[in-house]
Amino acid sequence: MEQEITYLPHVACPSCGELSAIGHTTKGSKYTWWCDNRDCGKQYGWVQNPDDSITAEPTGTVVKYNAALLKMEPRDKPVYLIVEAIDSAAENQRYFYDEHTCPTNYFSKVEGIYLGEDPDPHGLFEFVGSVDKNAEDAELSDFEI
Numbered sequence: 174m175e176q177e178i179t180y181l182p183h184v185a186c187p188s189c190g191e192l193s194a195i196g197h198t199t200k201g202s203k204y205t206w207w208c209d210n211r212d213c214g215k216q217y218g219w220v221q222n223p224d225d226s227i228t229a230e231p232t233g234t235v236v237k238y239n240a241a242l243l244k245m246e247p248r249d250k251p252v253y254l255i256v257e258a259i260d261s262a263a264e265n266q267r268y269f270y271d272e273h274t275c276p277t278n279y280f281s282k283v284e285g286i287y288l289g290e291d292p293d294p295h296g297l298f299e300f301v302g303s304v305d306k307n308a309e310d311a312e313l314s315d316f317e318i
């Protein structure tokens with residue numbers, strides 16, 4: 174079955190320039206989005222214009238970041254990730270992803286997540302809890318599971 178691949182749109186924060194995924198959009202609809210840069214965290218109200226550009230206005234809110242734990246229960250369908258990869262022979266990539274690297278290393282390069290053929294699998298990961306720490310400093314033992 175031939176399928177079209179879709180990618181999530183990203184926008185640059187008007188304040189710091191950090192690129193953030195903004196999810197699925199509809200032209201003319203208004204959305205709220207906040208900067209992914211932990212040192213910025215400014216929130217914007219924005220609208221996607223008819224020419225696909227974005228008009229963003231600051232809301233005055235600054236988001237504080239912490240660490241959240243998510244879990245994915247076993248599924249009866251495979252989960253697929255589309256990631257930015259180095260152009261290399263398939264056998265080299267197979268070794269890299271199957272044996273060499275930790276998934277933590279490529280999750281920041283994920284451009285799409287599919288559950289089976291569903292390209293928008295809301296609820297794939299379930300929220301478990303959060304702690305008042307930077308995510309990079311958090312460990313599983315920090316959470317109540």
Ligand SMILES: [Zn+2]
Nearest residue numbers: 186189208213
């Ligand atoms: Zn920013």
